[in-house]
Amino acid sequence: MSPTDQIKRRPRRALAVDAGKATRWLSRRLGKGGGTNYPGLVAQRIDPSALRDLAASVPNGCVLITGTNGKTTTTRILADAMRRSGLEPLTNREGSNMTPGVATTLLAQSDALGSLRVGERAIGIFEIDEGHLLPAIQAVQPRLVLFTNLLRDQLDRYFELDWTAHLWKEALAELPESSTVVLNADDPQVAYLGDDLSNPVLYYGIEDARHALAELEHVSDSRRCLRCGADLQYSHVFYAHFGHYSCPVCGWSRPDPRLSAWKIDLEGIDGSRIEAVTPTGAVELELPLGGLFNAYNALAAAAAASALGVGTSSVAEAIGAARSAFGRLERFTVEGKNACLALVKNPSGYNEVLRLLLADEHTYGLLLALNDDGPDGRDVSWIWDVDLERCRERVRFVICSGRRAQDLALRLKYAELSKADPPDPPPEVLVEPDVNKAFALGLANVPDGNTLCVLPTYTAMWELRETLAKSGHLETFWKS
Numbered sequence: 001m002s003p004t005d006q007i008k009r010r011p012r013r014a015l016a017v018d019a020g021k022a023t024r025w026l027s028r029r030l031g032k033g034g035g036t037n038y039p040g041l042v043a044q045r046i047d048p049s050a051l052r053d054l055a056a057s058v059p060n061g062c063v064l065i066t067g068t069n070g071k072t073t074t075t076r077i078l079a080d081a082m083r084r085s086g087l088e089p090l091t092n093r094e095g096s097n098m099t100p101g102v103a104t105t106l107l108a109q110s111d112a113l114g115s116l117r118v119g120e121r122a123i124g125i126f127e128i129d130e131g132h133l134l135p136a137i138q139a140v141q142p143r144l145v146l147f148t149n150l151l152r153d154q155l156d157r158y159f160e161l162d163w164t165a166h167l168w169k170e171a172l173a174e175l176p177e178s179s180t181v182v183l184n185a186d187d188p189q190v191a192y193l194g195d196d197l198s199n200p201v202l203y204y205g206i207e208d209a210r211h212a213l214a215e216l217e218h219v220s221d222s223r224r225c226l227r228c229g230a231d232l233q234y235s236h237v238f239y240a241h242f243g244h245y246s247c248p249v250c251g252w253s254r255p256d257p258r259l260s261a262w263k264i265d266l267e268g269i270d271g272s273r274i275e276a277v278t279p280t281g282a283v284e285l286e287l288p289l290g291g292l293f294n295a296y297n298a299l300a301a302a303a304a305a306s307a308l309g310v311g312t313s314s315v316a317e318a319i320g321a322a323r324s325a326f327g328r329l330e331r332f333t334v335e336g337k338n339a340c341l342a343l344v345k346n347p348s349g350y351n352e353v354l355r356l357l358l359a360d361e362h363t364y365g366l367l368l369a370l371n372d373d374g375p376d377g378r379d380v381s382w383i384w385d386v387d388l389e390r391c392r393e394r395v396r397f398v399i400c401s402g403r404r405a406q407d408l409a410l411r412l413k414y415a416e417l418s419k420a421d422p423p424d425p426p427p428e429v430l431v432e433p434d435v436n437k438a439f440a441l442g443l444a445n446v447p448d449g450n451t452l453c454v455l456p457t458y459t460a461m462w463e464l465r466e467t468l469a470k471s472g473h474l475e476t477f478w479k480s
């Protein structure tokens with residue numbers, strides 16, 4: 001921009017920033033969830049280049065994290081690793097992961113004239129909705145983009161995986177040449193993004209074959225070769241379509257990851273011990289978040305940190321201190337009873353959470369809550385791809401809740417829970433559409449020392465979490 005343009009633009013920028021800041025103040029006053037999107041939206045309407053200029057003035061550049069599952073947890077671990085290495089990360093709030101949310105984060109750090117006021121150690125670490133990567137890359141011009149995975153999610157919003165993959169390819173074409181791309185080698189849809197990309201690419205993946213399943217799960221979303229369309233052959237499948245694969249026709253295969261976990265000891269819901277090789281040497285990681293999906297999140301964060309030059313000790317500390325993001329396997333106690341809250345939003349994630357929770361000896365009852373508001377996805381047919389047959393294992397009851405409680409009850413009818421292996425009695429199925437009442441009912445039915453596991457979709461989780469926050473059991477989300 002020429003100096004003359006800058007002078008011409010300044011009043012508009014100041015107006016945009018002031019309007020954004022006023023909106024932020026107003027939405028906080030009105031209690032509208034901390035004002036995580038509107039301020040940026042207002043500012044961008046007044047001055048469309050506001051975000052681009054603000055992002056360009058972050059001293060250590062910006063990093064974008066996208067993918068279907070694991071964005072929030074990965075972003076938190078990476079930001080913490082940055083903090084421990086002496087940088088000052090600026091991050092957006094969950095639920096504000098499109099460009100207005102990023103703009104809102106930067107506006108909060110700007111003065112009245114629209115100039116960013118941050119220290120010279122500041123770096124932007126932003127979670128980006130997988131359907132909005134292109135505008136985010138165009139506006140932010142990140143120095144690194146990290147992709148976690150691509151799984152089927154809310155079909156009515158993103159159509160098919162191939163379409164999202166196509167959008168990602170287009171978005172990467174807008175990336176500055178020197179920007180690094182960090183990719184999950186075990187997810188063919190993500191790994192393929194690195195094919196014929198001229199940017200520096202760093203792959204991460206899992207080598208420990210002990211965690212391989214016997215075969216691809218029926219929910220697995222993508223098993224075709226991205227180069228030629230033939231069926232991929234898997235030597236190991238970890239879950240969904242993640243694993244070690246190659247194409248028998250054209251020879252395309254899983255890239256060798258430079259950051260890989262060669263040994264992972266899963267310790268149930270409590271976490272995992274990971275032995276990994278990074279580009280700068282071997283590292284042992286103690287991850288206090290359970291499940292192979294969280295091991296992937298930790299590896300993704302470690303790979304991005306390594307590409308950004310952060311030392312392995314800062315990464316290991318951040319992974320060791322990781323705590324659950326909003327509604328991701330959050331554990332808490334209500335009147336002496338244990339509860340675990342695990343957001344579910346697509347079949348693969350649902351299956352992984354069920355696998356993890358049903359392996360825990362304290363799991364006693366399940367509360368499944370299904371809503372069909374915008375953020376949940378209007379089409380709830382995806383629950384038919386969830387392995388709810390697993391509810392035959394361990395649990396004594398399953399409560400179906402949410403506005404689509406009856407759809408869940410029907411799904412459970414077809415899951416034939418009565419086929420539970422004797423001597424365990426089959427779980428009782430209850431229906432209570434009101435999620436707060438269902439939670440009280442569940443807790444009342446769980447003996448001390450055991451756990452009620454709650455698996456809600458987005459809006460059901462917000463509803464329940466708001467009640468828990470009011471009663472002081474959980475922090476309100478814009479404070480957490």
Ligand SMILES: [Zn+2]
Pocket residue numbers: 225226227228229230247248249250251252
């Ligand atoms: Zn092929």
